[in-house]
Amino acid sequence: MPVPAKDAAAWMGARGMLELQGLTRRFGATLAVDHVNLEVPAGQMVGVIGRSGAGKSTLLRMINRLAEPSSGRILAGGRDVTALQGRALREWRRDCAMVFQQFNLVQRLDVLTNVLIGRLAWQRGWRAAMVLVGARFTAEERAMALAALDRFGLAETALQRAETLSGGQQQRVAICRALLQQPRLVLADEPIASLDPRNAQVVMDALRDVNRRDGLTVLVNLHHLDTAREYCDRIVAMQAGKVVFDGLPGALTAERVRAIYGISEQEFAAEAEARQRAAAAPARLAMA
Numbered sequence: 001m002p003v004p005a006k007d008a009a010a011w012m013g014a015r016g017m018l019e020l021q022g023l024t025r026r027f028g029a030t031l032a033v034d035h036v037n038l039e040v041p042a043g044q045m046v047g048v049i050g051r052s053g054a055g056k057s058t059l060l061r062m063i064n065r066l067a068e069p070s071s072g073r074i075l076a077g078g079r080d081v082t083a084l085q086g087r088a089l090r091e092w093r094r095d096c097a098m099v100f101q102q103f104n105l106v107q108r109l110d111v112l113t114n115v116l117i118g119r120l121a122w123q124r125g126w127r128a129a130m131v132l133v134g135a136r137f138t139a140e141e142r143a144m145a146l147a148a149l150d151r152f153g154l155a156e157t158a159l160q161r162a163e164t165l166s167g168g169q170q171q172r173v174a175i176c177r178a179l180l181q182q183p184r185l186v187l188a189d190e191p192i193a194s195l196d197p198r199n200a201q202v203v204m205d206a207l208r209d210v211n212r213r214d215g216l217t218v219l220v221n222l223h224h225l226d227t228a229r230e231y232c233d234r235i236v237a238m239q240a241g242k243v244v245f246d247g248l249p250g251a252l253t254a255e256r257v258r259a260i261y262g263i264s265e266q267e268f269a270a271e272a273e274a275r276q277r278a279a280a281a282p283a284r285l286a287m288a
């Protein structure tokens, strides 16, 4: 049974856009995100790149209001989501599924239950329901979860504890959980930073599948330029909170990278590798 996906284009409204207007976030004296203006058509896969501290995470976290903007607006299909409160804000967060670098699975729960957690976003008082995990899902929801796992080759792991899975498998489980939320938008914050190249490819393939087959808009923060070029329709490059490049992957040439960041593409990649190793260390410890 396919995972039901809503029509992202219809939801985004006639203009079909996610719009960031002058979006800014300060932390004390630090301008983490500095007057960012972006228009993202529904169904686009956008790679956000930049060196450490460029503001990529803060930008993504503001879109689903995990971080509050200091100023500026976020519009979805013309609707101002910056001002949403209460139930409307919960619904917006349900529409924006997050995928995190460290997967954020409940390690001691089985894989199926981890995927079903995506359904809690649809339950009233879902925070309270967290403690009752496993007892509150319908047969239809379980079938949805199994279908999502099957889609990404994980059906056989359904009853295993999450902690027994590899990082690449765990991240695909996290993508299944995101799908159970029936989102319109997937915000993936460094989803492959803790993975080896083979697993990184499998996870990026899964995100592309979600984008292409389900028509979901995907915004993905990446350290690797090659990955962004290979998978994304569009690349947005950030530096010190600002968007310094916004265009087609092919236009982000090695010369352009040097002009923007003052380092070669090889140095950019080496920095990313170093960060990847640093990020992988705690993940490996957690798996031990």
Ligand SMILES: Nc1ncnc2c1ncn2[C@@H]1O[C@H](COP(=O)(O)OP(=O)(O)OP(=O)(O)O)[C@@H](O)[C@H]1O
Residues within 6 Å of the ligand: 027, 030, 031, 032, 033, 050, 051, 052, 053, 054, 055, 056, 057, 058, 059
């Ligand atoms: N909660 C916070 N409190 C204070 N400063 C913060 C906070 N979150 C982010 N910052 C600062 O904002 C800037 C942007 O951080 P952000 O994490 O968005 O960058 P990034 O591009 O995602 O970096 P990385 O690739 O290392 O994750 C950095 O200078 C960071 O130190």
